Amino acid sequence: MDLFSRSWTALLAAVADLSDEDFARPSGCAGWLVRDLVCHLVIDAQDVLITLVTPADTPPTRDAVTYWAVSRTPPTGDDPLDALVVRLAAAYGEPRLLKFHLDDVGSAAGRAARLADPGLRVNTQDEVLTAGDYISAYVLEWTLHHLDLVAHLPDAAGPSAEVLAGARELLEKIAGTAFPSSFSDTDALLVGTRRRAPSDRETAQLGVLCTTLPLILG
Template sequence: MEPPTGEDPLDALIPRLAAAYGEPRWLKFHFDDVGSAAGRAAGLADPAARVGTRDEVLTVGDYLSAYVMEWTLHHLDLIAHLPPPAAGPAAASAAGPPAETLAAARAALERIAGAPFPTSFSDEDALLVGTGRRVPTHAERDALCESAVRVPLVLG
């Protein structure tokens, strides 16, 4: 990913929003609060109902699935350059996404790809390689050559 150039008005907004929290714990509190409310709302929603966004109409289930994938990818981006978590309560904040979230995001990516990733790929590796966040290893490249998946998938 390229650093912001300053050309886009959002380039200035992101650092200001980040600075507004003052401390990482307040950002975590905000995401925990918003995430919990979103989870409760998602549980109450009719997955077959239709919603519109950005001139697209999709089911609530598909909309929520897209958000699970997006936020899982953002989570992976945020921890990409952090050391693996050590034991203890402070390390929990650097942990990766839960296994069920990784699996759901992989399933959504496979629906977009129109084919499953090789079973030799972990869910995290399928997401990272599939979205171009990581170059496949030689073994992964060989496995991809035998599958119907062509990477990276460009999501936009």
């Protein structure tokens, strides 16, 4: 719960600090500008709110690790849902309106997460998780998207060291193995999810782990 709050609060603050010009810059997500990514965060925040008020009365079918559907095909930005996000983002017109909506819905999602009983079973995407596992899974989502947000904004604040370490730990559990200790947490997250390609040196350090990468989470 604490890492969720820290990661989400930092991400909301980073968006709030963006200039209007920043919204037109590319993000770390293929085919998306920063404005498109921020619009996606609005949708994510809505999903958190919906899930935390959708209780389930059956045993959990997923946890924070198995919540993720993993593929090895990087997104191209051509998926119909990705294209819908681009159209929605453009409809806001002014960055301040998108900022306002994210702050409004995002703050509510943060409060809902802090108030949630970690043991509460919730339903999302036809799966059942505890609220604690669901919120823990989203630490990875927020951290990766925070890295996406600042990918081409060198002066913007990125995730904290504590949050990066927590996200790396979860990604390693999804991978079923640890990344080399020579990898920083940021590099493990970026290379592991193919937000950037590994260098020749990193490829050698990854060894057989290369055969299971990238981990594209959906």
